[in-house]
Amino acid sequence: MSILHDFAQLLYDSDFGTALRESQYAFPVVEGAHLLGLAFSVGLLAFADLRLAGVLLRDEPVLHVLGQLRPFILGGFAITFATGVMLFWAMSIKLLPNPIFPVKLIFILLAGVNFLWFEFGVARGAAEWSDCPVPPVRARVAGWTSLVLWSAVVISGRLIPYLG
Numbered sequence: 001m002s003i004l005h006d007f008a009q010l011l012y013d014s015d016f017g018t019a020l021r022e023s024q025y026a027f028p029v030v031e032g033a034h035l036l037g038l039a040f041s042v043g044l045l046a047f048a049d050l051r052l053a054g055v056l057l058r059d060e061p062v063l064h065v066l067g068q069l070r071p072f073i074l075g076g077f078a079i080t081f082a083t084g085v086m087l088f089w090a091m092s093i094k095l096l097p098n099p100i101f102p103v104k105l106i107f108i109l110l111a112g113v114n115f116l117w118f119e120f121g122v123a124r125g126a127a128e129w130s131d132c133p134v135p136p137v138r139a140r141v142a143g144w145t146s147l148v149l150w151s152a153v154v155i156s157g158r159l160i161p162y163l164g
């Protein structure tokens with residue numbers, strides 16, 4: 001068996017994994033927190049992305065919108081990732097054969113690359129175009145790419161229980 005399979009089996013058989021999986025309330029509470037984290041992260045990020053795309057909040061400077069939303073978006077992602085790892089821990093061995101789970105992780109990775117490109121590339125010149133109702137092409141591409149990739153993460157996350 002592969003190292004990944006052995007590791008997943010270890011998590012699945014662990015006291016924590018078993019307790020979470022077999023609990024009546026803890027698993028739905030963790031999954032609920034996964035969705036709440038999603039609402040604060042991907043949900044608020046959609047507003048930032050639509051501002052970058054020049055669709056929404058066009059009278060608000062981009063840096064103003066991002067500055068206000070950033071702590072809530074990052075807090076939401078922290079909750080979503082922490083609860084995601086717990087969900088994986090409880091279901092690990094069952095998730096390995098699930099075709100959509102790696103697809104979801106690839107979308108998360110691509111969305112992360114887009115985020116880094118924006119933060120360390122596109123946003124560097126933001127002071128020049130922050131007040132523009134329609135930002136430059138690179139900023140719009142980053143906004144639309146983020147919207148599409150995080151939507152794909154949400155849809156693939158929702159498909160996990162159906163394709164298991």
Ligand code: HEM
Nearest residue numbers: 038042077080081084085087088091153154157158160161
């Ligand atoms: C920020 C990124 C993430 C988003 C937006 C996201 C979104 C979602 C959504 C919408 C669901 C469906 C929930 C439902 O069916 O009620 C889900 C389920 C799930 N997520 Fe995530 N997720 C993220 C990150 C992660 C990570 C990093 C992991 C694990 C490493 C993970 C593991 C899971 C698992 C195992 C399920 C299935 C739970 C079940 O079968 O009921 N997620 N996710």
